[in-house]
Amino acid sequence: MRRFPKLTLMVAALGLTFGLSGCGKGGSSSSQSTTPTSTPAATAAPAKPVHVYPKGTHIKLAFVSNNVANYWNFAHAGVRAFEKKTGIQVTFREPAKGTVAEQNQIIEDLVTEGYNGIAISVIAPNDQIRTLDSAARSLNLICVDSDAPKSNRLMYIGTMNYNAGLLMGKEIVKLLPRGGQVAIFVGNLAARNAYRRLDGIEHVIKGHNITIVAKKEDNQDYARARSNAENVISAFPHLSLMCGLYSYNGALAASAVKAAGDKGKIKVIAFDQDPDTLQDITTGLINATVVQNPFMEGYLSCKYLRNICADGMKAVPTPANVDTGVQIVDAKNLAAYQKKLAKMMASK
Amino acid sequence: MRRELGIFCAVVVMCGFLFWSNHDFGKAANLLNVSRQAAMLGIFAIGSSFVIITGGIDLSVGAIIGLTGVLIAKISSPSVHCLNHPLWVGISIALGVALLIGLIQGLLISRLKLQPFIVTLAGMLLVRGTAQIITHGGTLGLGTSPLINLSTEGLFHYGYHAVLAYPMLMFIGVIILASYLLHGTVFGRYVFAIGGNRDAAQYSGIPVDRVETLTYVISAGLAGVAGICYASYIGQMTYYVGNGYELNAIAAAVIGGVSLRGGEGSVLGAIIGSIMMEVIQNGIILFKWVYHSAGHREVFRLSSNWTYFITGAVILLAVLIDQLANILNKRKRLKRQAQIAAAKQ
Secondary structure: OOOOOOHHHHHHHHHHHHHHOOOOOOOOOOOOOOOOEEEEOOOOOOOOEEEEOOOOOOOOEEEEOOOOOHHHHHHHHHHHHHHHHHOOOEEEEOOOOOOHHHHHHHHHHHHHOOOOEEEEOOOOOOOOHHHHHHHHOOOEEEEEOOOOOOOOOOOEEEOOHHHHHHHHHHHHHHHOOOOEEEEEEEOOOOOHHHHHHHHHHHHHHOOOOEEEEEEEEOOOOHHHHHHHHHHHHHHOOOEEEEEEOOOOHHHHHHHHHHHOOOEOOEEEEEEOOOHHHHHHHHHOOOOEEEEOOHHHHHHHHHHHHHHHHHHHHHHOOOOOEEEOOOEEEEOOOHHHHHHHHHHHHOOO | OHHHHHHHHHHHHHHHHHHHHOHHHHOHHHHHHHHHHHHHHHHHHHHHHHHHHOOOOOOOHHHHHHHHHHHHHHHHOOOOOOOOOOHHHHHHHHHHHHHHHHHHHHHHHHOOOOOHHHHHHHHHHHHHHHHHHHHOOOOEEOOOOHHHHOOOOEEEEEOOEEEEEHHHHHHHHHHHHHHHHHHOOHHHHHHHHHHHOHHHHHHOOOOHHHHHHHHHHHHHHHHHHHHHHHHHHHOEEOOOOOOOHHHHHHHHHHHOOOOOOOOOOOHHHHHHHHHHHHHHHHHHHHOEEEEEEOOEEEEEEOOHHHHHHHHHHHHHHHHHHHHHHHHHHHHHHHHHHHHHHHHHO
16 A cells, blocks of 8 residues: 655655755866966965966866856856957856755865866855865865855955945935835845845935834745735835845835835835846836846956966955946936846857 | 634634734735735645545645746746747646646556655656756746736725735635535545545545546646746746745645545645635734833834744644544544443443
């Protein structure tokens, strides 16, 4: 007789399956042995290993995202633009499930395959230090988009999330000149990019009679993100503005506002350049969005990796951070921004 | 019926408590939102209940929900990277694919005697992977597709809200059909018989393989219907939409008295379980406690961090109360039977 075993066993097996997944192998760039010169980075204490390769070495570079998302398509376009310009092939890897185990496996595979440099968006900065440091002993490691400052990474390239939060906060103050109630929607507030953005917002809105009445997480479940927005509209009848910290939150909050018939009454501000977000700006459901520059993250990370491999830490600015910048997109500059996006994606 | 009544009472108590805590809970807009959310969950929870009652399990429903939405967006959305065919083409193909997945899984389980857990787990990964390939790991928006209005529009309006939104109407249709199928037909009796004692069902001439296969088709088909609603509800599809929803369906069914051992359960139970799941989510946001501290009026609200804890606790509490009531009833019955036997002697 076939019987359904206990749910606990099934859930445990399900977890095991996910835990074992993500055994993908690294890219297929041709291998060439090199004898790198390892020197400690001048700017860091304790010393971070830097690997400088002799001129003429065939350099193998890789870009590792933290999940599979639209955002990374723009970064991919930046990587392709670098490839076209320099002729250096860059392996682009995306952890399908966005788990730490999967990303660690990718890093280890790239080390095994003899890569010379990796640009990585770290999923869990504090939990992956051992893996990152282990990789940094064999190759040049830089962080992009999501930083792991406690690791031996050589530099960080990406959005300064606190600054992005400041910009978003200023826009909120502009949208609510008399103050009001604000609700925050986010995938996971424990993630560094999320809480740094929130820190920036909170810093700016202080003293402007603006109160954050709800901070709702959805763990990247889109339906939950929408129902969170609906529930918050019910719970706070005097809500003035909804603020989405993850790329999908803005459009889903806007859908809830539209469904509740509160267009115009509740303002919406979003993050990133998802197509739905840009569409909602044209219809007036979203007032503005803070866009990052993933294209430059892709392009610059490859450029700096190549330069580090050739010249060591001389190629890295001090402090070792490159801000790719953020900007506000609203109804006024939307058309120009969309043109710029189309031009970027043409590189892919 | 007694089990469903117990859980229903628990839901009523929860709603009463939430209304006491925050009168906004009772506002029409909120109740209509919760009912729509419960309707979407209920559609595929009912499908999963069919499988669970036979003693099986379907882990692929969440992935099918995602794939259905992705297919509809890919085929019918006017957005970039989509094919912009008429909506009925997209919906028909998506539903057809969902039914086909259910049929294949059902046949593998019933004919090749493979474990339902393994087959539907593999199915889940394959389906999710297919959605990921179609979306290239990104998002497909529904853009200006008329489907986008399905989740909010409907019959009879109260202010800006449809009293019977289309997902709710679909849910009512599913309830009527599923209730008739499970409780009013020979097929339904077979489903219970297989879950109660598979070998006995086989020996008594019940077409076990066919019935079992059909339950997986029903489950996948209803996941497809739910997928249409979710696609409309969120308007942008990624391959991980529906991730983990299979466990929500199982939880809703189990809360409503569907036994994981098979042979027990009802459509009504799955409905009540779904309502409870969504009331919990809604309640975590709406619950508030007003108190006074140092002369100031303060409002306590629950943070999102409590969501999993409270959901888990309420599910456990609901099934514990239900099980305790069952044990007490059983004891009472045995005692009564002993008294009757003693009186006869």
